[in-house]
Amino acid sequence: MEFAFTEREEMLRKAVREFAESEIPPKMEKMEETGEFPVELMKPMAQVGITGIITPPEFGGVGMGYLARNIVLEELGRVCAAFPMSMQVHHMACAALSDFGTDEQKKKYLPPLAAGETFGTVGVTDPAGGSDVIGMKCTAELKGDTYIINGRKCFITNSHLSDFWIMVAKTGEGAKGLSAFIIDKGTPGAKLGRKENKFGLRGANTGEWVFDNCEVPKKNLLGAEGQGLTVGLKTISETGRTGMAAVGLGILQAVYEEAAKFANERVLYGKPIATLQAIQFHMAEIYTQLDICRLLNYRVNWMKDQNMRCDTETSMAKYYTCNAAVEAAKKAIEIHGSYGIMREYAIQRLFRDAMVTVPAGGTAEIAKAGIGRTALAPFKK
Ligand SMILES: Cc1cc2nc3c(=O)[nH]c(=O)nc-3n(C[C@H](O)[C@H](O)[C@H](O)COP(=O)(O)OP(=O)(O)OC[C@H]3O[C@@H](n4cnc5c(N)ncnc54)[C@H](O)[C@@H]3O)c2cc1C
Known part of the structure; x- marks a missing residue:
């Protein structure tokens, strides 16, 4: 049994610590006051490898894996926990795309995530189904080649910051009745809802999405129809x-x-x-x-x-x-x-x-x- 980190992992820890100690403290008072994440730090974080830490190099990431990711999140959290909160959900989107995305989806969405050009976000929770994931009420009904999505997603991290949303909705009944989708920001019927005013992790954006007859092409399924529970739970x-x-x-x-x-x-x-x-x-x-x-x-x-x-x-x-x-x-x-x-x-x-x-x-x-x-x-x- 070995408890030592590699030299590369030690260098990563040092780089993230230096970044966190120098760049984050000047932002923290405003984050506490306004509840806003300092988006201007996304690109500097990408340069240190934070945003693309688990994304394979062929899609612009660092590909260092989960132990390295733990080092990154731990070091950010030592200074301000709203940062690893936002980044860990960002990584959830990277993982969902890497594990279940088509080549086309990976090529389109993973490089900008790794480069810190957009935020990753994954919305599974809705008001009717928190712990009871299958009990969610958000529906996606297939009409021709288009899914019509209706309902809400709540408590979603990075909800108001991302250029695209990964979400899960009901396409049938039971465990096989959920499907995951990628929805580009600005798709008609996909609206931003409330921003939550939390008492902690204030600088991490948490909020709601509202779907009102939102039309999503079939090619935007993430994984197969009926695989949404697996996509959600694995991620x-x-x-x-x-x-x-x-x-x-x-x-x-x-x-x-x-x-x-x-x-x-x-x-x-x-x-x-x-x-x-x-x-x-x-x-x-x-x-x-x-x-x-x-x-x-x-x-x-x-x-x-x-x-x-x-x-x-x-x-x-x-x-x-x-x-x-x-x-x-x-x-x-x-x-x-x-x-x-x-x-x-x-x-x-x-x-x-x-x-x-x-x-x-x-x-x-x-x-x-x-x-x-x-x-x-x-x-x-
Ligand atoms: C800061 C923050 C960020 C979040 N980010 C995201 C995100 O990015 N994406 C996303 O999809 N969701 C996100 N969530 C939502 C989070 O995953 C849910 O809040 C969580 O799963 C619990 O659901 P709920 O709040 O509806 O509580 P409920 O499910 O309503 O639970 C209420 C209580 O009942 C208990 N309970 C429920 N079921 C059982 C059971 N079977 N046995 C025993 N006790 C039970 C719970 O433990 C809890 O004490 C976030 C939440 C927070 C606070």
Whole structure:
């Protein structure tokens, strides 16, 4: 068993850290205030390899895979979690196109995604079907060579930023009754709905799409008709959940750093509070959780890079890391005393950001339901 990164991966981490530490902080106050993502950083991110990290080189990407992607997302999240949130969904679109797109679709959509010229976005959730994906109400009815799409998609990351949308709609009943589509922005009947005003991950754009007799040519199916559940679930599970886990990991690293700095700076009884055993115990818990989560994350991404089946490991990494980030942030706020709830201190933002990672990409209950089935299977009578 080897725990070392390659030289190329170490260089990537260094480059992303330098980018994140220099380019992101000047943007953060405005992002918090307005909820807008700084789109002008997309091309600089492309130059570092962030936007095309999992896209094959033949389509303009870096093709370094999922462990490298984890490094990218973790390093961005250490500085501002809205960045890896936006980028991880961007990568979901890249993965869906790479896995299910025709050659023509890959050639059209993947290079601009890798170059940071547009945002990737994938809309599966609709108001009627959150965790219950098959319960969605958004429909696509085939008339001649055109699908007519009606309904809404909600809570979609990068919803208002992209030039094309990947979405899933009902073309029939049950598990085989869903299909995925690519919809170019500006297609008549495809409209932007509300932009959400979230309390955390504020700079990541989340919003709604409305389809009102939207006419989409048959050639815009992504995968075959009836394959939408597979497109959606594979993309959410393998790319979305590993992505959200990495967002949680970046937040956890930031929480650790903020708590350790504060504990060493805050002086009480003539000494830093870091000398108090109670504070050391809090720090020990945060530090251990960080290590557990890092191991869970690196393992699952390594498995994905080896083409191993890893849906249970993905669910474990996602729910455990996002919950650990919330719990660590709460503990770190306690370490800060009343300073922890003041806007000037980063720790309150980290807590808000961590909370938003919990439902995104699938709730803890949904993750645990799958993990529980795997845990029980070997002893099933
Ligand atoms: C910041 C953010 C970004 C997002 N980005 C995207 C995106 O880009 N694309 C996209 O398609 N979606 C996106 N989502 C939507 C997200 O995937 C859904 O919110 C999530 O799947 C949960 O659906 P829901 O909110 O409708 O909750 P519901 O499904 O209504 O769940 C409500 C509660 O019931 C529980 N529950 C539901 N079913 C079960 C069950 N079988 N067993 C036990 N408990 C259950 C849930 O765990 C939860 O506690 C995003 C969400 C957020 C917050």
